[in-house]
Amino acid sequence: MRALPVGERALLIEVSSGEEAQALHAELLRRRADGSFSVAEIVPAARTVLLDGVNDPARLAARLASWDIPALPTRAEGAVEIPVRYDGPDLADVAALWGVPEQDVPEIHAAAEFRVAFCGFAPGFSYLTGLPSGYDVPRRATPRTTVPAGSVALAGPYTGVYPRSSPGGWQLIGTTDAVLWDHARVPAALLAPGTRVRFVPTRHS
Helix, strand or coil, X not given: CEEEEECCCEEEEECCCHHHHHHHXXXXXXXXXXXXXXXXXXXXXXXXXXXXXXXXXXXXXXXXXXXXXXXXXXXXXXXXXXXXXXXXXXXXXXXXXXXXXXXXXXXXXXXXXXXXXEECCCCCCEXXXXXXXXXXXXXXXXXXEEECCCEEEEEECEEEECCCCEEECCEEEEEXXXXXXXXXXXXXXXXXXXXXXXXXXXCXX
């Protein structure tokens, strides 16, 4: 773990893996909730966590170095369920990359329990981890100019759901009617960092 000052009141914590970043994020949220320390914003990314609104960054950095960060639990109650039709145009390509029959892709994907590692790219877009090791897939060699809203997609170790129509190079394996971003909802984003997620297969309409 490495703590880097960012301006006068922020601290960027670098760790060596996405799993460590998620565990650190969860522990920071827990300690802020129980009053162990005070910080205005906690923003996770792939291998970092940014702490903003820190009164004494140097002192907090020293405290963090002494923390014992527990590993994330393998499963937890209260996962958000997202219904998905596994009808994506890249199912066959993903099956070939995984070395399995095409009909096995939905079963493998739906059997995993995911966690939102961090958010970005577009409002409501979350990077979810949870697929077993060995199921990483590359982005498409040629990105699509338009990916429909609700597309369930894979890239690298991540699963994501496109909250709105946009260009994209991820491998599309399904679609969902779940609304990932709604200005009229509080909070507007369906998924936040740390949220547990399960994909539930549904029949094609």
